[in-house]
Each structure stands twice: as structure tokens, then as C-alpha cells.
Amino acid sequence: MEDPVEDSKNRMKRSLKTRHLSMIALGGSIGTGLFVASGSAISTAGPGGALVAYTAIGIMVYFLMTSLGEMATYLPVSGSFAAYATRFVDPALGFAMGWNYWFNWAITVAVDISTVSLIMHFWLPNVPGWIFSIIALILIFTINAISVSSFWETEYWLAIIKVVTVLIFLVIGLMSIIGIMGRQGTGLRYWNYRSGPFVNGIPGILGVFVVAGFSFQGTELIGITAGESATPEKSIPKAIHQVFWRILIFYIFSILVISLIIPYTSPTLLGSSAKDIAISPFTVVFQRAGLAGAASIMNAVILTSVISSANSGMYASTRMLYSMSLQGYAAKSFGLANKRGIPIFSLLLTTLISALTFLTSFFGPKLYLFLVSAxxxxxxxxxxxxxxxxxxxxRAFIKQGHKLSELRYHAQLFPFGPLLALVLCILVIIGQNLKSLADFDWISIGVTYMSIPLFLVLFLYYKLRYRTTLIPLSKVDLKSTIRDDELKQNKA
Structure with missing residues (x-):
């Protein structure tokens, strides 16, 4: 008799198609970071500085995704990168990464549904915001509870909306730059304006590294979905290469267009933040091109982007909790899937935590900010x-006598790729709040960098309790096939 968990996993795999994976991986990297925060990035570092920062982070993300792709095509598994840390590094690292990532997305869902209320106030300012947030949470839960395919189809079409919006923006922006639409063409005048194209020097670029890094978060969903792909050896490499070119086109070209049309000193760019969601550099460009209703249209697009982010967050956190249960890092009940292939108990817990986090914004604002910062x-x-x-x-693969020809997909420029990602990620983390570090503002430092001690607590708890050690390269488990339930054997 077939194992019900394995049977449900097979149903999940059959539902994921290559077209879904590539579009969702792209959609996961296009959100409010591009539509809203890109303006503040240009304001902080100038047009040239913003372009350098987004290009550097985009290259890093590409190398990072090729690294994940190499592992995911060789050993596809749900919640992949926590499982890989367990197998290739130290079970304590896998434990800490899994719970850390689950917590991150569960909190992010709460932040996104809170943002929905801000967006809806653009049209319905007199309706209590919590009503829109509750509706959004119920909608997202329902999409994830119906079936895996309902999630994929929803994300696919939401991603298409974002992609089409960016393409239209690029065409209209180009026409505005050369003077076909709107006012007189801007050309390169704003790149030479005052201190442009670089403003605030290296600190300015480092500051934008943080903004760009947050903008690209979500691309690692390729790894989360690897265990549910019918043909990961084909779909994952294709998705990675498509994401690279689309990131180049959408992010780099969008930053270029915005910086050529709007001067970096413009107050509209300074207002582009999550606190004022209705202000977007995309809106300003459309308005300058003479398009009526641009603000309302962009607000609708930003709404779909936030719902997409919450939907992806619910999926990612649910699958991570599911994977951790199969590794023995969470209760066994979270590793059970229903007949439709949904890990329903993992979904329920994630929804509960998201709802409780959202409620703290009413009953304890300080606690809510604490959780978001964490x-x-x-x-x-x-x-x-x-x-x-x-x-x-x-390194373990080579040490154990394997040949690179055995790998279905090769990461680019090893070991440069993962080492570059490691260095830039550390720089981004340090640059999160350079002012507080320079001023020794311990309260601000504690709030900003709270994630780090929480991660260390999880890591040290598991390491000390189970006395795990760094796995020797010669003993790293490199079996060419893997079942989720086999991951339990890697627990120390």
C-alpha cells in the first residue's frame, strides 16, 4: 500500500509546471521593493549609485540561485535549503535556518495583510482597515487550502499582472525620455544634475544594497518549490536563467527609466516608502506621460503585488514547517498532508501565527514592531x-570522488558565486543601520539586528542539546535520490 504522505507529495509534484515555476520565481522578485522603494533608493544614492547597487545585488542573487539550483536539481526536496544545511553543514544550522525562515514568512504575511488596509484606504478611506486585512487573510488561507494548483495558478496570474505593468512602464518611460509622450524629452539631464549621478558616495550605495536586497527576496522560492516540481532537472535551470534576464530587464531598466525622468532630489522619490504606499515612482512617470488615473491603476497593481507576497509567504512558511517536521525538527503532525497534498496542520499554524501577529498591531503596537524587527x-x-x-x-562532491559531469545543472563560476553571495549578504546585514553602529545607539542596534541573536539562540540550542558537529566532507550524505522522510536520518 502506498505511503499517504508520499502519495500526496507525488500529487503536489505533478501539479507544478515549468511555466508556473519560472513566472512565480520572477513574480516573487517583483513587488513593492520595485514599485515603491526604488524611488527612495535613487534619492539616497543618486541614479548611478542606485543602478550600481541594484546591478551588484542582482548579480549576487543570480549566483545564489544557481547555487541553489545545482543542489535542488541533484536533491530536490520541499523546504530545500534548510534540508541542505542539515545534510551538508551541520544539523544545528538546518534547524536554525528552518525555524528562522518559517518565522520570517509567517511575520511577513502579517505585515502584508496590514499593508492591504493602507492600500484600500486610497479608495475607501472611511472603512476600518482591519476589515480589509481579515478579508485578505481569509482569501490567502483559502487559496493555499484548496489545492497546490490553486496556489500556483493564482501566483502565475498575479505575476503576469506585475510583469505586464513593468513592460508598459518601460515602453511609456522610453517614449517620455525621447519626448514622444508627455512633456519635453528629458534625455540624460538628470544624471548630471547637481551631485549626480552618484550621491553620498560609498555609504549611499551600501544603503541601497539593503533596499535592493529586500527587493530581491523571494527568489529563493525556487528552492522551496523544488520538491513539488515534476521535472526539477529541467524546470529549475530554465527558471533560473529566465529570472536572471528578467531581473536585468525589469529591475535595471526600470531604475534607469525612473532616474532619467525624475530628478533624485524630487520630493516624490523621498515619499516612496511603505509608509506612503500610494506614492510610487511608477505613478509619477505615468502621470508625467499624461495618463489619466495613473495613481489608481498603480495602486491596484501594488495591491496585487502585496497579495502575491502574502500568498507566497503563506506557501513558503507552510512548506518549510512541513519539511522541518519530516526532519524531526517539528511535531510529526505538521508533516501530514491531506488528500489534496496540502500540509494542513502546517498551514493552520502559520495562519494562526500570522493572525496573532496582525492582532498585536492593535493590542500592542510595541510588540508588533518587535516581531517585525525580529x-x-x-x-x-x-x-x-x-x-x-x-x-x-x-567540496564534498569532489572530495568523495564524484565528477561534475554527474550533476544535472552546474552553478556558475564556483567558488566565486557562493563566496560573492556570502560577502555581499554580510555587507547588507551590516549596512542595515550604519548610523546606529557609528553612534553606538544600542537600542537602535538591538531593534535593527534582532534577527541575528534570535538565529544564534536557535543554532546554539540545537547544537548544545544534541552535541552536533560540522559534518566532515568525506561523510556528507550525497545520495542521488532523496525522500522527504529520509531527512529524519540526518538528525544527530
């Missing part, structure tokens, strides 16, 4: 874990 850097910590895991995987 999850702030966890995405970068996950990226560091991916880089370390891949470096160890490749």
Missing part, C-alpha cells in the same frame, strides 16, 4: 545559509 534580516541569513551549503556540497 524577522527583518532573516531572508539574508537564509541566503548566507544557501551560500555556505552549496560551498560545502561542491
Amino acid at each position: 524577522s527583518g534580516l532573516t531572508g539574508f541569513i537564509a541566503w548566507i545559509g544557501i551560500a555556505i551549503s552549496h560551498y560545502r556540497f561542491r
Whole structure:
């Protein structure tokens, strides 16, 4: 008789198609970081500085995704990078990364549904915001509870909306630059304006590294979905290469267009933040091109982007908790999937934590800000874990006598790729709040960098309790096939 867990996993795999994976990986990297925060990035570092920062982080993300792709095509598994840390580095690292990442996305869902209320106030300012947030949470839970395919289809179409919006923006922006639409063409005048194209020097670029890093978070969903892909050896490499070119086109070209049309000193760029979600450099460009209703249209696009982020967050955190249960890092009930292939108990717990976090914004604002701050850097910590895991995987692979020709997909420029990702992620984490570090503002430092001690607590707890050690390269488990339930054997 077939194992019900394995049977449900097979159903999940059959539902994930290559077109979904590539579009969702792209959609996961296009969100409010591009539509909203890109303006503040240009204001902080100038047009040239913003372009350098986004290009550097984009290259780093590409190398990071090729690292994840090499491991995911060789050993596809749900919640992959926490499982890889367990197998290739130290079970304590896998434990800490898994819980850290789950916590991050559970909190992010709460932040996103709170943002939904801010966006809806643009049209319905007199309706209590919590109503919109509750509706959004119920909608996201329902999408994830119906079936795996319902999640993929929803994300696929939400991603298409974002992609089409950016393409239209680029065309209209180009026409505005050369003077076909709107006012007289701007050309390169704003790149030479005052202190442009570089403003605030290296500190300015480092500051934008942080903004760009947050903008690209979500691309690691390729690894989370690896265990549910019918043909990971084909779909994952294709998705990675498509994401690289699309990031280049969408992010780099979008930053270029915005910086050519709007001067970096413009107050509209300074207002581009999550606190004023209705202000977007995209909106300003559309308005300058003479398009009526631009603000309302962009607000609708930003709404779909936030819902997409919350939907992806619910999926990612649910699958991570599911994977951790199969590794023995969480209760066994979280590793059970229903007949539709949904790890329902993992979904329920994630939804509960997201709802409770959202409620703290009403009953305890300080607690809410504490939770949001605690999850702030966890995405970068996950990226560091991916880089370390891949470096160890490749070294163990060679040490044990394997040939690179055995790999279905090769990461680019090893070991440069993972080492570059490691260095830049550390720089981004340090640069999160350079002013507080320079001023020795311990309260601000504690709030900003709270994710780090929380991660260390998880890591040290598991390491001391189970007395785990760094796995020798010669003993790293490199079996070419893997079942989720086999991951339990890697627990110390």
C-alpha cells in the first residue's frame, strides 16, 4: 500500500509546471521593493549609485540561485535549503535556518495583510482597515487550502499582472525620455544634475544594497518549490536563467527609466516608502506621460503585488514547517498532508501565527514592531545559509570522488558565486543601520539586528542539546535520490 504522505507529495509534484515555476520565481522578485522603494533608493544614492547597487545585488542573487539550483536539481526536496544545511553543514544550522525562515514568512504575511488596509484606504478611506486585512487573510488561507494548483495558478496570474505593468512602464518611460509622450524629452539631464549621478558616495550605495536586497527576496522560492516540481532537472535551470534576464530587464531598466525622468532630489522619490504606499515612482512617470488615473491603476497593481507576497509567504512558511517536521525538527503532525497534498496542520499554524501577529498591531503596537524587527534580516541569513551549503556540497562532491559531469545543472563560476553571495549578504546585514553602529545607539542596534541573536539562540540550542558537529566532507550524505522522510536520518 502506498505511503499517504508520499502519495500526496507525488500529487503536489505533478501539479507544478515549468511555466508556473519560472513566472512565480520572477513574480516573487517583483513587488513593492520595485514599485515603491526604488524611488527612495535613487534619492539616497543618486541614479548611478542606485543602478550600481541594484546591478551588484542582482548579480549576487543570480549566483545564489544557481547555487541553489545545482543542489535542488541533484536533491530536490520541499523546504530545500534548510534540508541542505542539515545534510551538508551541520544539523544545528538546518534547524536554525528552518525555524528562522518559517518565522520570517509567517511575520511577513502579517505585515502584508496590514499593508492591504493602507492600500484600500486610497479608495475607501472611511472603512476600518482591519476589515480589509481579515478579508485578505481569509482569501490567502483559502487559496493555499484548496489545492497546490490553486496556489500556483493564482501566483502565475498575479505575476503576469506585475510583469505586464513593468513592460508598459518601460515602453511609456522610453517614449517620455525621447519626448514622444508627455512633456519635453528629458534625455540624460538628470544624471548630471547637481551631485549626480552618484550621491553620498560609498555609504549611499551600501544603503541601497539593503533596499535592493529586500527587493530581491523571494527568489529563493525556487528552492522551496523544488520538491513539488515534476521535472526539477529541467524546470529549475530554465527558471533560473529566465529570472536572471528578467531581473536585468525589469529591475535595471526600470531604475534607469525612473532616474532619467525624475530628478533624485524630487520630493516624490523621498515619499516612496511603505509608509506612503500610494506614492510610487511608477505613478509619477505615468502621470508625467499624461495618463489619466495613473495613481489608481498603480495602486491596484501594488495591491496585487502585496497579495502575491502574502500568498507566497503563506506557501513558503507552510512548506518549510512541513519539511522541518519530516526532519524531526517539528511535531510529526505538521508533516501530514491531506488528500489534496496540502500540509494542513502546517498551514493552520502559520495562519494562526500570522493572525496573532496582525492582532498585536492593535493590542500592542510595541510588540508588533518587535516581531517585525525580529524577522527583518532573516531572508539574508537564509541566503548566507544557501551560500555556505552549496560551498560545502561542491567540496564534498569532489572530495568523495564524484565528477561534475554527474550533476544535472552546474552553478556558475564556483567558488566565486557562493563566496560573492556570502560577502555581499554580510555587507547588507551590516549596512542595515550604519548610523546606529557609528553612534553606538544600542537600542537602535538591538531593534535593527534582532534577527541575528534570535538565529544564534536557535543554532546554539540545537547544537548544545544534541552535541552536533560540522559534518566532515568525506561523510556528507550525497545520495542521488532523496525522500522527504529520509531527512529524519540526518538528525544527530
